[in-house]
Amino acid sequence: MLLEIESKKKLFDQVIKSSEGDTFFLVAKIEDEVIGTISFSPSSNDIIKLNLKQINNVGELGSLYVLPSYQGRGIASALIHVLLEHLHRKGIQQFCLDSGYRLAQRRWLRKFGTPYKIIEEYWGKDNHHMIWLCRVRDYIESSDVKAFHMYERVIKDSSINLTTNVDFNAIVVYVIKGKDLSNQDVLQ
Template structure:
């Protein structure tokens, strides 16, 4: 009797996850297009390439809406590490760390001293906790029950 319920519950969870992923993909596409405009010089992407293949990307831009909400707009003036994605075939090879290092070098050149980072995905949160330590704030149940949203405030110098 419990098995059909669990299958039904899992299907709903998977459908919600797929919707979240699709929303995230569309958001990143909009960011990428916006970064190509001369009007958005405060938004940019860096890519890690191996031969002619892109292995990963990282972006930086203005403070996002979720960070503003979670911090009562304390960080409205601070830029955000928007996204870090490494293709599965390149994971575990230091590509993500190299992208972060390249971004920190670029931010230092721009005389940026701090940046924000936020995450609502549990898998990403685990990685960010290891990399950046305790978050500045945790918005409990932001995405629903047990769907916490974490926000970090980081110093560029600490990562160089």
């Protein structure tokens, strides 16, 4: 787990220092506190080295983290929804994601269904690596009604100070190349 955290920190630093590249982050903030992140980037080395031809050129959803005190409130779902809306508007048709963590795998199985590929014992005995290949439109079209109710729940949560007329993207700040772009129409 520590190695993954360090690799994500390194990725974030590279994105901020680079003026080019295909990686970007979305950050959920409440007031001045960052409460969650998600990224989209070219496929990771873990996926590329498996030589899964259908996935090698597909971007990867990753770096999805929510502070423990905000988990279970729809923040991760909000980040995923906003990211997928952005990919849809950009004409990106597919994304992939992977996980070797059992808890994350259970959540991804519920959200994204059967993995495209399971590599048995990739991380050791009984620790499998799962990779999903998903069509963006499947999750945009099916999630609009769910997203509306999820955002209602997030907005009504008394520990999150948002008004009820906040739109779906209210808690998501767009961070691209290290700049806070939340006041601009960045992802249109």
